[in-house]
Structure formats: structure tokens, C-alpha cells
Amino acid sequence: MQYVVVGLGGQGILFSSKVLGHVALSRNSHVMGSEVHGMAQRGGSVVSHFKIGEYASPLVRVGDADLLLAFDQNEGFRNLHFLRPGGHALINIHEPQATENEHLQRFIQERKIHLHTIPGYDILRQHMGGRFLFLNVLLLGAMGGAKVSDITSEELRGAIEALSPEKFRKVNLDVLELGRAFFGS
Amino acid sequence: MGKRAILLGNEAIARGIVEAGCEVAVAYPGTPSSEILPAVAKYADELNTRTAVEWCTNEKVAFEVAAAASFAGKRACAIMKQVGLNVAADALMSVAHFELEGGFLLMVADDPGPHSSQTEQDSRYFAMYAKIPCLDPSSAEEAKKMVFHAYDLSEKYHIPVMLRPTGRVDHCRQDVELGEVLPLERPVNFKKDIRRWVCLPAHVRLNHPKLNDKNAAIREDFEKDFGAYNYEVPATKEPKLGIIAGGVSFAVIMDLLKTLGREDVAVLKIGTPVPLPVKMVQDFMAKHEKVLVLEETYPVIEMQLPDRTKLLGRWNGVVPSAGELLPEVVEEILYTALGEERPLSDTSELKTALEELAVKPKPPMLCPGCPHRASFFAIRKAYPKGIYPSDIGCYTLGVNQKTVDSVICMGASVTQPSGFYLAHKVDDKDQPIIATIGDSTFFHMGLPGLVNAVYNRHAFVLAILDNSITAMTGGQPNPAVGTKLRKGDQGRTVDIRKACEGCGISLVKEVPSYDVAAGVAAVKEAWEHAKANQEPAVVIFKHPCMLLRCDQPAIPVRVDQEKCIGCKFCINFFNCPALRFDEEKKKAYVDERFCVSCGVCIQVCPHGAIVESGEEA
Numbered sequence: 108m109q110y111v112v113v114g115l116g117g118q119g120i121l122f123s124s125k126v127l128g129h130v131a132l133s134r135n136s137h138v139m140g141s142e143v144h145g146m147a148q149r150g151g152s153v154v155s156h157f158k159i160g161e162y163a164s165p166l167v168r169v170g171d172a173d174l175l176l177a178f179d180q181n182e183g184f185r186n187l188h189f190l191r192p193g194g195h196a197l198i199n200i201h202e203p204q205a206t207e208n209e210h211l212q213r214f215i216q217e218r219k220i221h222l223h224t225i226p227g228y229d230i231l232r233q234h235m236g237g238r239f240l241f242l243n244v245l246l247l248g249a250m251g252g253a254k255v256s257d258i259t260s261e262e263l264r265g266a267i268e269a270l271s272p273e274k275f276r277k278v279n280l281d282v283l284e285l286g287r288a289f290f291g292s
Numbered sequence: 293m294g295k296r297a298i299l300l301g302n303e304a305i306a307r308g309i310v311e312a313g314c315e316v317a318v319a320y321p322g323t324p325s326s327e328i329l330p331a332v333a334k335y336a337d338e339l340n341t342r343t344a345v346e347w348c349t350n351e352k353v354a355f356e357v358a359a360a361a362s363f364a365g366k367r368a369c370a371i372m373k374q375v376g377l378n379v380a381a382d383a384l385m386s387v388a389h390f391e392l393e394g395g396f397l398l399m400v401a402d403d404p405g406p407h408s409s410q411t412e413q414d415s416r417y418f419a420m421y422a423k424i425p426c427l428d429p430s431s432a433e434e435a436k437k438m439v440f441h442a443y444d445l446s447e448k449y450h451i452p453v454m455l456r457p458t459g460r461v462d463h464c465r466q467d468v469e470l471g472e473v474l475p476l477e478r479p480v481n482f483k484k485d486i487r488r489w490v491c492l493p494a495h496v497r498l499n500h501p502k503l504n505d506k507n508a509a510i511r512e513d514f515e516k517d518f519g520a521y522n523y524e525v526p527a528t529k530e531p532k533l534g535i536i537a538g539g540v541s542f543a544v545i546m547d548l549l550k551t552l553g554r555e556d557v558a559v560l561k562i563g564t565p566v567p568l569p570v571k572m573v574q575d576f577m578a579k580h581e582k583v584l585v586l587e588e589t590y591p592v593i594e595m596q597l598p599d600r601t602k603l604l605g606r607w608n609g610v611v612p613s614a615g616e617l618l619p620e621v622v623e624e625i626l627y628t629a630l631g632e633e634r635p636l637s638d639t640s641e642l643k644t645a646l647e648e649l650a651v652k653p654k655p656p657m658l659c660p661g662c663p664h665r666a667s668f669f670a671i672r673k674a675y676p677k678g679i680y681p682s683d684i685g686c687y688t689l690g691v692n693q694k695t696v697d698s699v700i701c702m703g704a705s706v707t708q709p710s711g712f713y714l715a716h717k718v719d720d721k722d723q724p725i726i727a728t729i730g731d732s733t734f735f736h737m738g739l740p741g742l743v744n745a746v747y748n749r750h751a752f753v754l755a756i757l758d759n760s761i762t763a764m765t766g767g768q769p770n771p772a773v774g775t776k777l778r779k780g781d782q783g784r785t786v787d788i789r790k791a792c793e794g795c796g797i798s799l800v801k802e803v804p805s806y807d808v809a810a811g812v813a814a815v816k817e818a819w820e821h822a823k824a825n826q827e828p829a830v831v832i833f834k835h836p837c838m839l840l841r842c843d844q845p846a847i848p849v850r851v852d853q854e855k856c857i858g859c860k861f862c863i864n865f866f867n868c869p870a871l872r873f874d875e876e877k878k879k880a881y882v883d884e885r886f887c888v889s890c891g892v893c894i895q896v897c898p899h900g901a902i903v904e905s906g907e908e909a
Contacts, residue, residue, distance in 0.1 A: 140465040151656030164543035165464035168619035211645035
């Protein structure tokens with residue numbers, strides 16, 4: 108599996124690659140990922156790569172990703188070309204009408220991309236008093252709920268439990284469930 | 293097999309440094325190398341070693357500290373980024389000639405791209421220039437192993453050895469095997485010997501030929517004994533192309549050949565590019581009609597080959613001479629080298645969609661609530677026609693506040709004002725010059741420039757943006773903070789104000805960064821003082837970095853839609869990610885997704901339209 112996680116610096120993308128890594132290691136799989144640190148982290152566009160299996164390089168080639176996880180709608184659109192034909196995109200949407208753009212739709216159809224959208228900010232506003240720091244965990248939950256990779260909600264739960272600092276553990280698990288429930292039944 | 297853990301490349305290197313018995317580890321932070329030293333401290337604590345772990349004020353200091361620890365018999369390492377090696381270059385060139393005692397690892401991280409640097413220079417060239425060996429890892433796991441070989445090589449030939457990962461290795465996350473600390477005995481024992489430790493010309497005349505001999509011997513070792521890093525991955529069918537690859541480019545080409553199912557390409561991996569095992573490379577080349585070279589970022593392997601007629605590389609433009617060799621770039625090069633058409637992938641629909649939706653890459657900017665934003669705003673408000681030299685750090689992003697006019701390298705914010713001052717002085721012109729530098733950068737290389745300006749009587753204002761941290765690289769302490777990395781280690785704070793006064797600055801003003809009016813007044817007073825007395829003056833803006841998450845009063849704000857006239861002043865000159873402009877209503881508004889309620893923007897709007905939203909507090 109090859110993942111590309113995109114968003115803006117400060118949205119907690121590094122934590123989500125830690126979670127994916129934890130899941131892979133508990134399966135005894137090899138892991139390779141590439142992260143962004145330094146100036147690019149300061150609120151700018153951030154692209155993180157993550158590969159589970161037998162790979163040599165940490166980078167995902169454009170057109171090879173199985174899953175694009177986007178913390179920001181615009182960053183999600185900008186990086187759709189990373190997906191292989193038939194790949195999945197899970198995008199946090201704040202302006203839903205943009206997905207109706209006819210060229211965007213055509214690109215998605217040409218490549219048979221499965222597009223899953225979640226209004227992350229609305230959900231956090233409604234259930235978490237607008238604490239948008241939890242966006243990363245919400246999206247990981249959604250990833251499990253939407254069944255867009257072979258990583259299950261149970262595995263994600265285990266990883267979040269293991270990696271969360273004590274004082275955030277319970278609330279992180281609650282947010283994970285919020286994300287799961289949005290797609291899952 | 294030992295326990296495996298998922299480590300960042302830099303943590304893997306750090307683990308290697310501790311396991312290999314390094315006892316003095318020093319560094320100056322810089323992306324992509326910054327995470328190594330804190331991880332050295334963490335593993336040293338966990339594995340209970342006595343390793344001294346310290347941040348130094350700059351890379352030259354770090355290099356020299358590590359070098360002398362090696363003179364005294366200890367395994368040592370100095371860690372830095374590629375431009376840090378420029379700072380340490382003087383010491384490197386000299387120490388390369390020495391007959392070292394303890395192993396000396398020079399850990400230099402390069403930044404092809406560049407992602408977070410002012411150059412994308414190739415430190416392997418520096419190794420060649422200094423005539424020291426260089427190891428170039430392709431993965432985190434390999435980088436860790438190379439640490440051990442680097443120490444062995446260093447002690448065999450008594451020479452510094454460079455380990456040069458690129459950012460993709462530093463910041464790759466990979467499962468890596470953990471080991472134990474080597475049982476080494478390296479008791480401190482500095483043997484006085486001016487032939488070894490004093491770089492007199494007479495000694496250099498003897499040592500330089502010896503250094504050349506060492507290089508010849510190391511090259512022989514690389515030809516024979518480094519099969520773990522230099523090896524051929526043969527083609528399973530009749531080869532159409534040979535590829536020589538080093539660093540992360542090797543990993544990229546291996547994944548690519550697998551994805552494309554190519555069985556007609558042979559690859560020679562080179563993990564020891566300096567000095568190059570030339571014979572091994574020539575033997576490989578003899579088997580192929582065409583040979584492509586993939587390495588980052590300069591043609592270091594390429595340039596060491598006497599005959600390049602068969603080579604496809606940078607010398608004949610097949611490989612681009614700038615930028616990172618990303619998988620899709622390598623794919624393009626591969627098809628060119630094979631003389632085949634690359635299968636087209638049509639992204640025109642996506643491009644049109646992005647244009648219609650006005651989606652663009654978002655450049656980095658100062659964080660919401662960043663104290664630098666307030667300081668820059670005050671500086672610009674005090675002297676809108678000032679010249680604003682600046683420096684390397686988060687505050688370079690002050691370009692967005694239009695308060696950064698020129699940046700060269702660390703410390704140059706204190707020296708450029710001298711040049712601007714003199715250029716105006718010879719034309720009899722008074723020009724307000726307000727330079728900005730961070731607390732860590734001030735100690736890194738700001739002090740010599742300040743002494744120079746006091747001595748020569750240059751009039752300008754130096755604004756020191758003290759956020760109590762080395763922010764850009766992830767929050768390392770520095771002399772102004774005073775804390776140290778290892779558990780139980782006590783540091784001491786060096787006071788910036790006293791340092792300035794000690795250099796002869798007669799006016800030092802301190803202001804809270806968030807108080808824009810006080811900032812404006814301080815900058816004006818400082819410039820008047822500087823002009824009147826023909827000497828530099830200092831303003832210290834103080835407020836902790838937002839990444840430290842210190843408690844501060846929350847002042848929620850909103851834009852009064854009646855009062856806002858849509859002039860965009862706040863957007864253009866304050867440029868906070870949380871202040872946005874509604875193009876339909878032609879009014880500014882606060883984006884609650886990003887606002888941290890610092891309240892500074894209340895002081896920014898010339899029409900008083902940004903107000904405290906009390907009812908929501």
C-alpha cells in the first residue's frame with residue numbers, strides 16, 4: 108500500500124504517519140515514509156509519503172498512490188495526480204460545491220478515482236467546540252470507516268491508544284469514533 | 293535479530309552514534325539535520341552512556357569541539373546541515389590533515405530541492421575538497437550501519453569521515469534494527485605532539501602528502517571491502533542500460549524498475565562516492581554501451597571518472613543540474629537514457645480544474661500569533677521607507693510583511709547594515725536601516741558583525757527577535773535559553789542585553805513583541821540615537837514562540853463589518869493566516885480555523901474595524 112498524506116503545516120500530518128507506522132509495525136510489515144520538517148512546516152503545503160511493504164525508497168511516484176488522505180480540500184485537489192487509476196481520495200471538504208467542478212469530475216472519472224469527502228471542520232465545530240487540532244485523528248477515523256485501505260478501525264484504535272499522550276487518549280478515541288461513524292454504520 | 297522500531301532517519305543515525313560508542317556529540321541545528329542531536333541525548337539517557345551531548349553556538353564551534361575531543365582520544369561527532377559546513381569549513385580543511393586519535397564522524401545533511409535552505413549544495417564535494425572520505429546512505433537503516441563503518445575507517449586512517457545523508461534519508465521513517473552499545477575503551481589521553489596538533493606550514497608540507505596517501509589507501513579499501521555499500525544489482529535479461537546510483541536515487545531507481553517490470557537494466561550502487569572506487573565503476577561501465585549516473589545534487593561520481601564518453605549524466609544534460617531527483621523526474625531521465633517514449637499521463641483536466649478553482653500551492657508563512665509578525669509590523673510602521681536586512685530563521689518569512697529586503701546567510705543581518713550605511717554615507721545620505729535577527733542566530737554569527745559596527749561607528753538599528761527558542765528547526769534551546777539536552781545537565785543563560793552592552797552598544801531597548809505602539813516608539817528612539825551618535829543601537833523584541841505553547845491571555849477578535857472599508861491593509865502588511873478577505877462582500881474576516889486569539893491585529897487596522905469579540909470570550 109502506498110499512501111500520500113497532504114495538508115497544511117501545523118495540521119498534525121506527522122502524527123498521522125506515526126499512526127500508520129505503528130499499525131504496520133504491529134503487523135510485522137516493512138515501512139518507508141517521507142516527512143516534511145523545517146520551513147515548509149510553517150503553514151505551507153505539506154506532502155507526506157508512506158509505503159507499507161517491500162519498498163526501497165520512501166517516495167511515492169506520481170500515479171502510484173493507493174490512497175490520498177487530504178487534511179485540506181485545496182491540497183487534496185492539487186495532489187490528486189498522485190493516485191493510481193482506481194485509487195481512493197479521502198478529503199476534508201470546507202467548500203463542497205468545488206467538487207462539482209466539471210473538469211475535476213472528468214479527471215476523477217477518467218481515472219476511476221473513488222472520492223470520499225468529509226466536512227471535518229463542521230463535525231469538529233458541532234461535536235468538539237471547534238477544536239480543529241483534532242482534525243488529524245478525525246480523518247484517520249474516517250479512513251477506517253470509509254474502508255479505503257486494508258487498515259481496519261480496530262487497528263487504528265490500537266495505534267491511537269498506544270501513541271496518544273495520556274491526557275488526550277480518551278478524547279482522541281472519541282474523535283476517532285466520530286470519523287469512523289461518518290462513513291461507517 | 294534485534295528489536296525493530298520505526299525511526300526517523302535522523303533517529304536511526306543518532307542511535308548508531310550512541311551504539312558506536314561516540315562520547316562527545318555536538319551540533320548546531322539546521323533542517324534536515326536537527327532531530328539527530330536530541331535523539332542522541334534520548335538514546336544516551338536510555339542506554340545509560342556517559343556521552344556528552346551539547347548544542348553549540350555555531351557549526352564551526354561544534355566542529356572544533358568535536359575535533360579536540362578526538363585529539364584527546366574520544367570517539368566524537370559534529371552534526372550540521374550543508375550550509376553549516378560552510379561555517380565550519382575553515383576548521384575542516386585544517387583538521388583533514390591531522391593524524392587524529394579518537395574516531396571523528398562529521399555528520400552533514402544535504403537538502404536537495406532545496407526544501408529549507410539557502411542553497412542545494414552537495415557536501416560530497418566538500419569531502420573531496422578537504423580530501424576526506426564520504427559515505428552516502430540510501431536509507432535510514434543503511435545510514436545507521438554506516439555510522440559504525442565511518443568510525444572504524446576514521447580510526448584506521450586517523451582522518452575525519454563524513455556521513456552525508458540527504459533530507460529524504462533524514463526525514464524518512466523506516467523500521468530499523470536496534471542494537472546495544474559497543475563495549476569500547478577509549479580513556480581520555482591527550483598526547484602532546486606539535487607535529488600532530490599544530491597546523492604550522494612546516495607540518496602541513498609533511499602532512500599533505502600523507503593525506504594523499506591516505507586517500508589512495510581508502511580508495512583501495514572502497515574497491516574491495518565495502519561490498520555492503522558498493523554492489524551490483526544485475527539485470528535478469530540482456531541489459532539495455534547500466535545505471536550507477538548513489539544515495540536516495542538508488543532507492544528511487546530500484547522501486548521504479550520494479551514498478552515498471554524492467555529486467556533489462558543493471559544497477560551499480562555506490563555508497564562510498566569519495567574517494568570513488570574508480571576501478572569498480574570502470575569494470576561496470578565496460579559491460580554496458582551506455583551508463584546513466586543518478587546522484588544528488590552535483591556530479592561527484594561523474595567528475596571522478598577519467599572517461600565520460602559513455603556516460604549519460606549532468607555533463608551532457610541528461611540529468612538536470614538543479615533540483616531534487618524525485619521518482620517522476622528519474623522516470624523521465626530513465627526513458628531518455630533508454631531512448632524510449634515515456635507513456636503519457638494526461639493531467640490536463642486536473643490542471644484546468646485547479647485553474648478554475650484558483651487552487652495554488654500555499655507558501656510557508658509565520659504562524660498565527662507569531663511574535664515576529666507583530667515586531668515586523670512595528671518596525672515597518674516606525675520607518676516605512678527603511679531598509680530591512682534580515683537573517684536565517686522563521687523570521688525570513690517576514691518577506692510576507694514586507695519587512696525583509698535582503699538575506700544572505702546566518703549573521704549577515706548584522707553586517708549588511710554596515711554596507712548599506714557606508715554606501716549611503718559616501719553619498720552624504722541618512723537612511724534608516726533596521727535589521728532583524730533571531731536570538732539563536734545572534735549568538736551563532738551575529739556578534740562579530742556587531743563588534744565591527746561598534747568599532748567602525750555604523751548607524752543602524754539591530755532588532756533582536758527573542759522568542760526564547762530556535763524555532764524554525766523545531767525548538768532547540770540556545771545560550772539565551774540556557775537549558776541542555778541530557779537529563780541532569782545544567783546550562784547557564786547568556787543575557788542578550790548584556791552581550792550587546794559588552795560589545796559597546798550604548799542604547800538597548802527591550803519591548804514586548806505584542807505591544808505594537810511600544811515597538812514603534814522603541815525603534816524610533818533607537819534610530820534617532822544611532823543617527824545622532826553614529827553607532828548601532830539595539831531593540832530586543834521579546835515574546836515566546838507559539839510552538840512553546842506558553843499560556844497567554846486569549847483575546848478573541850472579529851472584524852466589524854460596518855467599519856471595515858475593504859482596504860486590505862491588514863492582509864497586505866500584517867498577513868496573518870487567520871485574517872482573510874471575502875472577495876464577494878469586499879470585507880476582511882477572521883478565519884476561526886486558524887485564529888489563536890493573540891489580539892495583536894486589533895492594533896493593526898487603521899480604521900479600528902478589528903475589535904475584541906467580548907461576547908464570545
